[in-house]
Structures are given as structure tokens and as C-alpha cells.
Amino acid sequence: MKGLVSGIKRMEIHDGDGLRTTVFLKGCPLKCIWCHNPESISFSVQTAYFKEKCLHCGTCGDKHTAETALSCPVNAIVTYGTEYEAYELVETVMQDEAFFRAGNGGVTLSGGECLAQPDFAVELARLFHEKRISVYIDTCGFVPRETLKRILPYTDKFLYDVKAVDPAVHRACTGQDNAIIIDNLRFLSKMGAAIEIRIPLVVGYNDMEIPAIADLLKDIPCISKVKVLKYHNFAASRYEALGMENTLPPALTTSEDVQKAVDILASRGLNAVNGVTSD
Amino acid sequence: MTLHQKELLDNVLKMMDYSGEEDVLKSDCDIDIYLLDNCEITVPEINRFMVAVDCRAIREIVLRERFYAAKSTIRDPAYADGMAAKLYFGTYDFGHTSACWEDVIDLGIYGLRQRIDRYRDRAGNDPHKQRFYREITRVYDAALRFIARAAKKARDEGRTEMADGLDHLTKGAPSTLYEALQTVILYYYLQQYFDGTLLRTLGRLDTLLLPFYKKADKAIVPQMLLDFMQEIDRIRAAANMPFALGGTDEQGNDLINELSYLLLETYRKAGTNCTKLHLLISKNTPRDIVENALDAVREGNNSIVFMDDGRVIKSLELLGEEHRDAVNYHVVGCYECGANGEITCSCGTRMNLAKALEMALFSGVDLLTGKQIGLANDGVFPTFDDLFSEYLRQVKYAVDCGIYCTDLCEENYGMLHAAPIFSATYVSALENGGDLYCDHSAKYPNSSVDAIGLATATDSLAAIRKLVYEDKSLTLDELKAILKNNWEGQEVLRLTVKNKFPKYGMGDKKTDDLAKKTVDALAAQVNGHPNKKGGIYRLGLFSIDWRWKFGSLTGASADGRLSGETVSQNTGATFGADRNGATAHLLSVAYLDGTRTPNGAIVDLDLHSSAVRGENGLNAMTASLYTFLDLGGFCIHYNVLDTETLKKAKDNPEAYPNLQVRLCGWNVLFSSLSEKEKEEFIARSESAGMSA
Numbered sequence: 001m002k003g004l005v006s007g008i009k010r011m012e013i014h015d016g017d018g019l020r021t022t023v024f025l026k027g028c029p030l031k032c033i034w035c036h037n038p039e040s041i042s043f044s045v046q047t048a049y050f051k052e053k054c055l056h057c058g059t060c061g062d063k064h065t066a067e068t069a070l071s072c073p074v075n076a077i078v079t080y081g082t083e084y085e086a087y088e089l090v091e092t093v094m095q096d097e098a099f100f101r102a103g104n105g106g107v108t109l110s111g112g113e114c115l116a117q118p119d120f121a122v123e124l125a126r127l128f129h130e131k132r133i134s135v136y137i138d139t140c141g142f143v144p145r146e147t148l149k150r151i152l153p154y155t156d157k158f159l160y161d162v163k164a165v166d167p168a169v170h171r172a173c174t175g176q177d178n179a180i181i182i183d184n185l186r187f188l189s190k191m192g193a194a195i196e197i198r199i200p201l202v203v204g205y206n207d208m209e210i211p212a213i214a215d216l217l218k219d220i221p222c223i224s225k226v227k228v229l230k231y232h233n234f235a236a237s238r239y240e241a242l243g244m245e246n247t248l249p250p251a252l253t254t255s256e257d258v259q260k261a262v263d264i265l266a267s268r269g270l271n272a273v274n275g276v277t278s279d
Numbered sequence: 280m281t282l283h284q285k286e287l288l289d290n291v292l293k294m295m296d297y298s299g300e301e302d303v304l305k306s307d308c309d310i311d312i313y314l315l316d317n318c319e320i321t322v323p324e325i326n327r328f329m330v331a332v333d334c335r336a337i338r339e340i341v342l343r344e345r346f347y348a349a350k351s352t353i354r355d356p357a358y359a360d361g362m363a364a365k366l367y368f369g370t371y372d373f374g375h376t377s378a379c380w381e382d383v384i385d386l387g388i389y390g391l392r393q394r395i396d397r398y399r400d401r402a403g404n405d406p407h408k409q410r411f412y413r414e415i416t417r418v419y420d421a422a423l424r425f426i427a428r429a430a431k432k433a434r435d436e437g438r439t440e441m442a443d444g445l446d447h448l449t450k451g452a453p454s455t456l457y458e459a460l461q462t463v464i465l466y467y468y469l470q471q472y473f474d475g476t477l478l479r480t481l482g483r484l485d486t487l488l489l490p491f492y493k494k495a496d497k498a499i500v501p502q503m504l505l506d507f508m509q510e511i512d513r514i515r516a517a518a519n520m521p522f523a524l525g526g527t528d529e530q531g532n533d534l535i536n537e538l539s540y541l542l543l544e545t546y547r548k549a550g551t552n553c554t555k556l557h558l559l560i561s562k563n564t565p566r567d568i569v570e571n572a573l574d575a576v577r578e579g580n581n582s583i584v585f586m587d588d589g590r591v592i593k594s595l596e597l598l599g600e601e602h603r604d605a606v607n608y609h610v611v612g613c614y615e616c617g618a619n620g621e622i623t624c625s626c627g628t629r630m631n632l633a634k635a636l637e638m639a640l641f642s643g644v645d646l647l648t649g650k651q652i653g654l655a656n657d658g659v660f661p662t663f664d665d666l667f668s669e670y671l672r673q674v675k676y677a678v679d680c681g682i683y684c685t686d687l688c689e690e691n692y693g694m695l696h697a698a699p700i701f702s703a704t705y706v707s708a709l710e711n712g713g714d715l716y717c718d719h720s721a722k723y724p725n726s727s728v729d730a731i732g733l734a735t736a737t738d739s740l741a742a743i744r745k746l747v748y749e750d751k752s753l754t755l756d757e758l759k760a761i762l763k764n765n766w767e768g769q770e771v772l773r774l775t776v777k778n779k780f781p782k783y784g785m786g787d788k789k790t791d792d793l794a795k796k797t798v799d800a801l802a803a804q805v806n807g808h809p810n811k812k813g814g815i816y817r818l819g820l821f822s823i824d825w826r827w828k829f830g831s832l833t834g835a836s837a838d839g840r841l842s843g844e845t846v847s848q849n850t851g852a853t854f855g856a857d858r859n860g861a862t863a864h865l866l867s868v869a870y871l872d873g874t875r876t877p878n879g880a881i882v883d884l885d886l887h888s889s890a891v892r893g894e895n896g897l898n899a900m901t902a903s904l905y906t907f908l909d910l911g912g913f914c915i916h917y918n919v920l921d922t923e924t925l926k927k928a929k930d931n932p933e934a935y936p937n938l939q940v941r942l943c944g945w946n947v948l949f950s951s952l953s954e955k956e957k958e959e960f961i962a963r964s965e966s967a968g969m970s971a
């Protein structure tokens with residue numbers, strides 16, 4: 001079973017509980033204008049060219065391909081998308097097993113949308129679960145119900161993104177409707193899954209949605225935590241390097257904005273957490 | 280230097296005999312006594328425990344004079360080129376010691392003086408021994424006179440608490456917490472400023488002070504400890520002044536107690552620069568004190584070193600030291616561990632692994648000077664293993680040379696330095712009736728070798744293996760020509776090697792094996808090798824700030840390092856080579872045998888502040904520590920770096936006068952670094968941030 005991976009990050013503390021390794025699976029059904037992982041939206045291998053790093057040494061003959069990336073001496077050409085066999089990826093991640101055990105952590109499958117490579121994601125989750133490694137699934141929720149059913153037995157917690165309640169706002173920000181997302185959230189809750197909600201707060205785009213999100217979430221059981229993440233635009237250079245149109249909104253969101261959102265969520269009885277101060 | 284200091288120095292220099300026949304024990308005792316009786320005593324307003332004296336630095340000058348007088352005996356010109364090129368280095372070391380603190384605190388200066396009498400009475404008529412007792416008795420009598428003088432001065436200035444304490448110490452052992460703390464500082468002065476033997480640890484303060492703490496009025500303790508720690512810090516010791524917390528007793532019980540927590544809390548509050556903490560972690564150390572210390576690191580107090588108690592003990596036992604001595608070890612200086620009763624001479628011999636590889640490649644000829652300093656060879660290495668064996672042969676040769684140079688100094692310690700005040704704290708010195716240095720009277724009169732540049736050498740070997748023997752993209756001769764030319768015109772290849780080749784620190788066994796084999800070979804050669812003092816050599820792998828000097832004398836290396844650039848730090852990856860993040864870095868280091876480096880093997884782990892933020896950040900940090908120690912690590916230190924702060928501090932040093940970073944073996948003020956070093960730190964923090 002093979003899958004396409006855009007990156008692996010070890011000793012991660014921001015993607016769930018404990019010390020974790022996050023595996024980014026490539027490809028996403030949404031296209032959020034604020035996406036901070038633009039390299040993980042496309043389902044195919046991509047090559048990026050970081051011109052500020054380039055020495056103009058001529059080695060690549062000005063061709064920026066997966067081939068030339070191998071020989072660029074300063075990694076100004078970067079290939080996103082490495083094909084892994086599931087067992088091979090598991091082996092790589094398991095190098096840090098002792099750290100996971102000591103740090104009450106495990107592995108988080110993220111993306112992109114990890115469940116958009118359903119067979120691969122399920123296989124990974126199953127293998128980790130077999131080795132008694134905690135598996136978190138970081139998902140945007142825009143996935144077939146069937147996939148959720150398949151991954152559920154191997155999942156210790158879902159990190160579930162909620163971006164907006166108003167379908168028009170959701171469409172404007174992500175390119176897709178959110179009915180499936182909200183439905184799936186209710187489904188997971190009904191199944192008794194452990195869920196942590198994550199809200200990327202982008203002032204001017206979805207900050208006005210916070211009260212509605214709060215109202216939605218307060219009636220959904222099984223949500224252990226709602227974390228508000230502060231939007232930043234650090235990904236700008238990657239958009240450019242990938243030759244993608246930079247859709248990033250200006251970084252106007254402040255820590256105070258995050259706290260305001262947290263307060264609103266908390267006032268509805270939710271266990272809201274400030275992503276700036278908590279990690 | 281004040282006029283009075285100058286006068287002290289002039290008189291001291293007149294007391295010395297430059298004939299080469301000097302009776303160093305006698306003349307050092309005379310010097311100690313002269314200084315004790317004649318130094319000027321002042322009572323700084325701010326001090327609570329101890330007066331100040333003006334004889335600082337005089338002893339260093341004495342040692343320097345002795346060195347020049349003895350130079351023709353203790354230096355062999357045949358080794359001058361190799362020493363100058365820093366392929367190896369061998370010298371004396373009177374700088375890394377721990378007093379036997381239990382006895383100092385138990386007995387006080389007064390009691391130490393009385394104890395000498397008992398040993399003297401038991402020793403029979405051996406004239407050599409009797410002379411030793413006589414000499415050190417004279418010094419201790421002078422020390423008691425000095426304390427009385429200090430007490431009087433304090434009393435004259437209306438400092439009753441200090442005067443009462445000192446008065447008591449002229450006639451008895453410390454009886455209160457105040458007097459115990461006063462004894463620590465007092466003894467420190469005596470050994471450092473009068474004996475001229477650098478003291479590099481205050482010992483396990485939590486265990487040492489516990490009996491006094493139990494009797495003390497708890498309400499006044501926190502302030503007293505804070506005053507103590509700040510007063511210690513104001514001494515501005517050469518390098519740093521460490522103390523330790525924790526460890527285990529002979530039965531394996533963990534020694535963390537109520538006072539350990541209080542001392543850690545005090546340390547966090549004290550805002551000191553010079554004082555450093557070694558936390559000795561056993562299997563039973565309460566997790567909360569470890570977390571508390573890591574939290575302190577995270578908040579910018581980066582002068583805490585975390586050591587694996589079990590592994591230290593094991594490494595000392597493997598040297599043949601008795602369990603009860605090994606358990607009761609001390610950490611002198613940065614990370615060097617010595618058993619109870621051991622003089623480690625931890626910084627005598629150094630050798631440069633990166634330069635040894637240069638020797639293997641260039642037939643023992645120094646790339647920078649063209650001089651023959653290593654072993655010659657025919658330059659033919661059909662397989663990588665052939666080259667690797669040649670590298671190990673050059674390593675062994677460099678170690679041998681360094682040891683030879685150290686031996687020359689150490690067998691002539693009698694020409695250089697005696698330590699009467701220090702010696703009287705060692706039971707073995709009293710039993711043997713001889714000075715710790717002149718007579719090598721310690722129970723374990725040991726010496727040490729440090730190998731520097733492990734990652735640089737390993738990465739270079741890995742690069743040669745790939746380029747020449749696997750990919751066959753270059754012949755060895757072509758590569759040698761490139762190195763000779765300092766990579767000139769080969770920037771693409773150089774950067775490719777630097778940025779794309781496998782490196783030590785990436786958790787890759789194939790590369791790490793090269794480092795492991797190097798360390799195993801070093802350990803086999805060094806550990807247990809007899810020295811000239813009746814003791815043995817011990818291995819360490821730390822490079823501290825020597826790496827700059829050693830690097831500046833090492834030609835271009837195959838890992839992409841340019842000629843003259845620094846070699847790698849301690850046991851860590853080459854800066855920037857930990858491409859797979861912190862856990863991989865630790866896996867590589869823990870793969871080395873942590874039981875064979877009693878002289879210290881430390882990794883400095885750079886973490887970006889964002890990677891350790893919040894509750895989970897502390898959890899991850901703690902997990903990284905425990906896992907590293909579990910997997911076989913010896914000792915670890917964290918640098919929590921924040922790029923923005925460092926950048927601001929570089930541009931505007933006045934605004935960040937207290938920002939500390941750990942440069943090497945000790946923490947330094949960021950503002951005191953050279954521009955080059957500052958830039959390295961900023962780059963390191965950026966790279967830590969990248970993987971964060």
C-alpha cells in the first residue's frame with residue numbers, strides 16, 4: 001500500500017497531546033485561501049523553486065524538476081511528495097517510539113487532508129494502532145462518511161477543523177460547502193469519538209463566525225477541547241516557490257483577537273483554549 | 280593591581296627559587312602563609328557571609344613563573360609542532376577539582392587542622408610524611424589566623440553576624456546553616472586565592488547542607504540561601520562555579536530532598552551568571568524537580584546540565600573505582616565526573632579528530648604548515664575500511680603524543696604546584712602523607728584525554744565513503760586536491776556535501792556507526808591507560824570553546840567545512856546537520872557508549888522557544904530528556920533559542936545585558952561574544968526554528 005507524503009515532522013507539540021510525529025499526507029479536497037501548507041493541497045508530486053536561496057550555479061540548467069532537485073546543492077529546488085510504502089513510513093516514524101512513550105504522544109496524520117488518501121491513511125492508522133501507538137487524525141472533515149467509519153477503530157482522537165458555519169462564508173474561504181463537514185462532525189460525536197476542534201482564526205474572513213461556531217459546537221457531545229489558532233502568513237514564500245497564486249490574507253489576526261474568540265466560545269460552556277498561549 | 284597587591288606579588292616572587300631545584304611544597308606553603316597573613320581584608324557592604332581579599336590572581340602568576348622555570352623539563356621540543364597545530368595537546372591541569380566537601384562542612388577549617396594532628400601521630404617516623412604534616416599544619420594555622428583577622432575586621436565594621444560566624448569557625452566546626460554556608464565560601468577563598476588551586480564545584484549542596492537546614496528556622500532560610508547564592512556569584516570565578524543536586528547513596532536511594540527544591544527555587548530567583556547547576560538524575564529522581572529545572576531552562580536559565588547518575592557511576596566503576604567512591608562522585612567544571620577521592624586532571628590532554636583524518640589523508644603532513652606532525656603513509660586505500668583503519672591509527676598516534684606531553688608535565692608536578700589547603704581535605708592525602716600534586720597522593724590520581732571534533736570527523740568520513748568509494752564520483756586524489764585548495768572553485772560540490780549528504784546527528788545508523796567506532800577505539804586506548812602518577816587516563820568527548828582554536832588550525836575537511844572554520848561542538852552534530860530534528864539528533868548521540876566517557880560527553884540540544892512552549896512543550900522537553908538518558912545518554916544541556924531576541928540583542932546589546940547563552944562548557948553573556956559567535960548562535964536558533 002503506497003501513499004504520497006509531503007513531509008514528516010518529529011518532536012511536534014502542536015498537533016495534539018504529548019510528543020508526536022506529524023505525517024503530512026499530500027492532497028486536499030479544500031482550497032482554503034489561508035492554507036499554511038500549500039504544498040499539500042495538490043495530489044501530485046510538486047517541485048518548488050525558492051529563488052532567494054538560489055546560487056545561480058547552473059547545475060539545474062534552470063530546470064526546476066524533481067530530478068534537478070536531487071542535485072541542487074542548497075535545496076533551492078524542493079520536491080514535495082515522496083512515495084512511501086505504509087510499512088516503510090511506519091518504520092521511519094517508529095524510530096521515535098521511545099520518545100512517544102515517554103512523552104505520552106504518538107503519531108498525527110495530517111495534510112493536506114490525510115483521509116483523502118483513504119486506503120493509505122487507514123493502513124497507517126491500523127499499523128500504528130497495532131503497535132499501540134496513539135493515532136490522531138487531523139482532518140478538515142470534508143471526506144466521505146465511509147472513510148471516517150473505516151478509520152474510526154484505529155483513531156485515538158480527531159483533530160477536527162471547523163472554519164465557518166455559514167455555508168457562504170465557508171465556500172468563500174475554502175471553495176466548498178460545509179454541510180458534509182458539520183454532518184460528519186455530528187456523526188463522529190454520535191460514534192463516541194474523542195474530538196478536539198481546531199478553529200483557524202482569520203480576522204476579516206471568519207472571525208464573525210465565532211458566535212455561530214460556538215452555538216453549533218455547544219450542542220455536540222464528545223468535544224473535549226476547542227482550540228483557536230492564530231493565523232499567520234509565513235507560508236507566502238512557499239506559494240511563490242510552488243508557482244501558486246498567493247491567496248493569503250494579510251496577517252491581521254492578533255493574540256487579543258484569539259483571546260476574544262476563546263472568551264466567546266468559553267461563554268457557551270466550551271473548553272476553549274488559546275492556541276497562542278497554550279503552545 | 281593596587282599598590283598593596285603589587286607589593287604582595289613582589290614579595291611572593293622573591294620567595295620563589297628559580298633554580299629548578301625549588302622545594303615546591305615548602306615554598307607554596309610559605310606563599311600561602313605569607314598571603315594569609317598579609318593580604319588586605321575589606322568587608323564589602325553587600326556581602327553577608329565573607330570578607331574580600333586582594334590576593335586574587337597572584338597564584339596564577341606564580342604558576343606561570345614555575346611553568347617557565349620548568350619548561351625545558353616538561354615540554355619536549357620534538358612535539359612542539361604537533362602541539363602548535365593542535366593535532367594533540369598535553370599540559371598540566373590544576374584547575375578541575377572538588378574538595379572533599381563532606382569533610383570541609385563536617386569539620387570546618389578548624390576541624391581539618393585538628394585532623395592533621397591525628398594522622399601525624401599515627402604515621403610513625405617517615406620523614407617525608409612528617410614533613411608534609413608539618414608543612415600543611417603551618418598553613419592551616421595561618422588559615423585560622425586569617426579567619427580571626429577577617430572576624431575582627433568584620434566586627435570593627437559593625438558586621439556582627441559575619442564576625443560571630445567567623446569567630447566561631449576559628450575554634451569549631453560549623454554548627455548552624457549560616458556557618459555552614461559561610462564555611463563553603465570561606466573554603467572556596469582559601470583554596471582558590473591562597474592555595475591557587477581552582478575549585479570547580481561547591482559539591483552536592485542539598486545533601487551537604489541538609490542536617491543544618493533541618494535545624495534551621497525555616498522562616499529565615501530562603502533569604503539566607505538567596506544571599507549565599509548571590510554572594511557566590513559575585514566572586515566571579517574563573518569559568519563557572521557549579522553546584523550539584525541529587526544523585527544517589529550507596530544503597531541506590533535517590534538523594535533529592537526538601538532542600539533540593541528550595542535550592543533550585545533559589546537558583547531560579549537568584550539571577551546569577553556564574554553559578555551553574557548539575558542535576559544528577561537517577562531512576563528514582565522525582566519527576567517534578569526535573570520538570571522544574573527544565574522549566575527554568577525554558578525561561579532562559581540555560582546553565583543547568585542534566586546528568587545520568589547511573590551512567591556516571593557505571594563509567595567510573597568501569598575504570599576500576601570502588602562502588603562507594605563512584606556513587607559519591609563530583610562533577611568538576613563543565614561535565615567531568617570524578618569519583619570520591621579522585622583527582623581527574625580533566626583537561627590535560629586534548630586531541631583533534633578532524634585533524635587526525637587530515638593526517639590520514641595527507642600522510643601526516645599538516646595542510647596549513649606543511650610540517651610532518653602525524654604518521655606517514657603511502658596514500659593508497661583501496662577500500663573505505665582501509666582508510667578508516669588509517670584514520671584510527673592516526674587517532675591513536677595523536678592520543679599517544681598528547682598523553683606523552685601530559686605525562687611529562689604530570690611526572691614533574693613536583694616542580695609546578697603544591698596544594699596544602701586542598702590536600703588536607705582528602706583522607707588519601709593524609710593517609711599517604713603527601714601533597715595531592717607534588718606527591719600524587721589522591722586515592723585515584725588520574726588524568727584525562729578529550730577528543731574534539733567527533734561530528735566533523737564522522738561527517739567527513741561519511742562524505743569520503745560516499746564520494747570516493749560508493750558513488751565513485753571522485754578519486755581520493757581528486758578529493759585531496761580539492762581539500763588542499765580549500766574547496767576553491769568547488770562551491771557546488773562543497774554545498775552539496777554540506778546540505779545533502781548523510782550526517783552524524785540524523786539518526787542514521789550507517790553514519791553513526793563511524794562515530795561509535797571512533798569512540799570505542801578511543802575508549803579502549805584511553806580508559807585505564809596508566810599515567811605517571813600511579814593512576815590512569817580517562818576519556819572525555821567535550822570540546823568547549825577549544826573547538827574554535829582547534830578548528831582554526833584544521834584544514835578544509837571533506838564534510839564541506841572550510842579551512843579554519845570551527846570543528847563540531849562536544850558530542851553533538853555539526854551545526855545545521857541535525858536535519859531530522861531533535862529526536863534524531865539525540866538518537867545519534869545516545870548510540871555512542873555513554874559508559875565509557877567519565878570525563879564528560881555532552882550534547883547541546885538547540886530548541887526553538889516555540890517548540891517548548893506551554894504545558895505540552897515542557898512535557899516534550901521532559902520526554903526528550905528521559906528518553907535520551909534511557910537510551911544511553913551521559914549528559915545533556917538545552918539551549919532554548921529565540922531568534923528575534925538574539926537578533927535584537929546583537930543589534931542592541933545594551934538592552935539585553937543579562938541574556939545568556941551556553942557557548943561551550945559554560946554559559947556566557949551573549950553581549951560578551953564575538954560577532955562571529957553571535958552570528959553562529961542566531962543561525963543556530965533559525966535552524967532550530969525551522970524544524971520547530
Ligand code: SF4
Pocket residue numbers: 053054055056057058059060061062071072073074075076077
Ligand atoms: S541548482 Fe539550485 S542553486 Fe543551482 S541554479 Fe539551480 S536552483 Fe539555483
Ligand code: SF4
Pocket residue numbers: 028029030031032034035036037038040041111112113140174
Ligand atoms: S483544509 Fe488544510 S490543507 Fe486543506 S486547503 Fe485548507 S488549510 Fe490547506
